[in-house]
Amino acid sequence: MDKDHRLTPFYTKLKEYAESGTIQHDVPGHKLGQVPNDLKDYAGITMFKLDANAPRGLDNLNRPTGVIKEAAELMADAFLAEKAYFLTGGTTMGILAMIMSTCRAKEKIILPRNVHKSAINALILSGAVPVFVKPYIDEELGIANHMNYDEVEEAILENPDAKAVFVINPTYFGVTSNLKKIVELAHEKEMMVLVDEAHGSHLPFSDMLPLSSMECGADMSSCSLHKTVGSLTQSSILITQGPRVDHIRLRSTINMIQSTSPSSLLLSSLDVARKNIYFEGPIQIPKLIEMARKTRAEINQIPGLMACDDQYFLDRHADDYDETKIIIKVSGMGLSGFDVYKELFDEHKIQLELAETQLILAVLSIGTQQKDLDALVVALKALSDKYMPMHLPALQPKIKYSYPEALTRPREAYHAPKKYVPMNQAVDEIAAESIMIYPPGIPIVIPGEIISQEILDDLDFYQRSGSVILSDTEGGYIKIIDKEYWEKWSELYENE
Ligand SMILES: Cc1ncc(COP(=O)(O)O)c(C=O)c1O
CATH class of the missing domain: 3.40.640.10 (Type I PLP-dependent aspartate aminotransferase-like (Major domain))
Structure with missing residues (x-):
């Protein structure tokens, strides 16, 4: 029934x-x-x-x-x-x-x-x-x-x-x-x-x-x-x-x-x-998607900006795309996503979901109103009018996305004998905790992975861009495996 x-x-x-x-x-x-x-x-x-x-x-x-x-x-x-x-x-x-x-x-x-x-x-x-x-x-x-x-x-x-x-x-x-x-x-x-x-x-x-x-x-x-x-x-x-x-x-x-x-x-x-x-989704979501499409078209008229549509992702091996997310590439203005995220909040009272080096992300729902999207377009236009005449060089992506090599399971690394070292002295050590920027909360390094110089450079870049770096250890230190005792410990606990 x-x-x-x-x-x-x-x-x-x-x-x-x-x-x-x-x-x-x-x-x-x-x-x-x-x-x-x-x-x-x-x-x-x-x-x-x-x-x-x-x-x-x-x-x-x-x-x-x-x-x-x-x-x-x-x-x-x-x-x-x-x-x-x-x-x-x-x-x-x-x-x-x-x-x-x-x-x-x-x-x-x-x-x-x-x-x-x-x-x-x-x-x-x-x-x-x-x-x-x-x-x-x-x-x-x-x-x-x-x-x-x-x-x-x-x-x-x-x-x-x-x-x-x-x-x-x-x-x-x-x-x-x-x-x-x-x-x-x-x-x-x-x-x-x-x-x-x-x-x-x-x-x-x-x-x-x-x-x-x-x-x-x-x-x-x-x-x-x-x-x-x-x-x-x-x-x-x-x-x-x-x-x-x-x-x-x-x-x-x-x-x-x-x-x-x-x-x-x-x-x-x-x-x-x-x-x-259940009742409103089938009625409101199509309207929301129409609003999102119109907003993307308006943003794409603004110099220095690109709002990605579904075709953009389908051309890049996506199976499908949820059009209620608006991704805007802002680096054409010579600004990072982090700069734009901050300025939209500080100067225009607009809170976005996320910033990355090149982009910003707005997440819509059936609670989003047309006036909210209009405000975003107006604010982005103001930023473009301000920064485009400065001819700032377009930013290149900083993050290389080579993932670290893992030496052991996350559980083993988490429980292994550990010590704490300043982050900048952790090159080639094995991480015993996750480090991430938030949002999105996706770990850049996880327990068991080797901390390379590239990872430390990425973290430094994120920090200087104003991102929140999350890890368990505070004060610029990081938890790593103490290799001196690890082997002995592993003999006892490796199957846990
Ligand atoms: C991809 C992804 N998975 C899981 C979560 C966790 O969801 P929640 O915040 O409901 O705990 C988040 C939160 O941001 C997320 O972005």
Whole structure:
């Protein structure tokens, strides 16, 4: 029987509870807003009344049997999946759960090297062995993007013992690989297909967008509804289909890393976002894509700028392109993406999603309004009018994208005996932690990889460009493997 997507079982029950006048002798300690605080003064008491923990009737996220179960069934239906799990730790948590429940220590997983840091952390936690596929390098834009099917095929055929293939659908830049073909080959070889759909939660809701993970036949996917569908930040889902998923193992992994006090605000925001995208997506997404196309055409009239359309990516081995992402190459003005990102914020009050050396990225959703896009065009025109007459030399891509050589598994490097050295003295050492710029949070070096001078130069360049460099060690130091003790240690722990 068709599901009734007008229903919001969890949100409806939560609202009922908030209005019920129940005397609260449980947590949370703000007692549904009875403790005074500045946030309540600004955001209003309703937000606190909806921030309940686990009162009777509101079900339990660790083992849903009531309204969370009903809400999850509606979610699965909307996303064309068989089962959905609600997550309050973002797709970061979904990626951890997918990989940890699929791979044990020393089992192989095929994945692109430009994965989000959560996938690298999942390798540390599970002990899995990564088989990295080099992503397509777009020389024009100076970015690493999607995986070419041929490269994935080669990795699958060369590693028949791999347990899973991990695919990003779409990449941060909106590009998809041929996921359907990857799934067919992986399943033929008895491998699972796990999908990072952090940037693709809207895909199932319009046929003007690339195919979603479930439409392509993938086994599991995690989607950040908070990124493109409108739920609250940190709320995501993990969806599954087919006979390969071991739900007992998956459930216990999720319960291991999920808080026992999941936010009811986040859960209810998933419930209502699903209802909205289910009805509004098919109507609003085509309009949004039209707005994005018009904006690209306007930007392409501005000297020094290039907004990439779908043909741009199709000409570069993309399977498809999500047109709700606007990528603008700005280096023709003689500025870096970082310069433009900063100036748009400082001078024009425009916050972009991301900057890279050559480009900026605007992420749209059905919440984007025409006036917001007009403001972007006006601001970019102002920048072009200011900088083009200066005839600054066009920037060349700085990053070479040769990935470091790995000497050991991320888990082994993470746990091995270690020492700390100043970053600039780490040449030829083996990293024991990840280093990345954020956004996008894609590690430049991961535990187990050799730190080359080229990597240090890249990091230095990013730092000088104003990017945020993230690593575990602070103060310009980096954690490396202490080679003196490593061999002895390995004898004891190498199989962990
Ligand atoms: C490609 C990719 N995967 C996963 C994530 C993690 O998603 P979340 O922020 O929902 O934890 C991100 C976040 O930026 C991402 O860009």
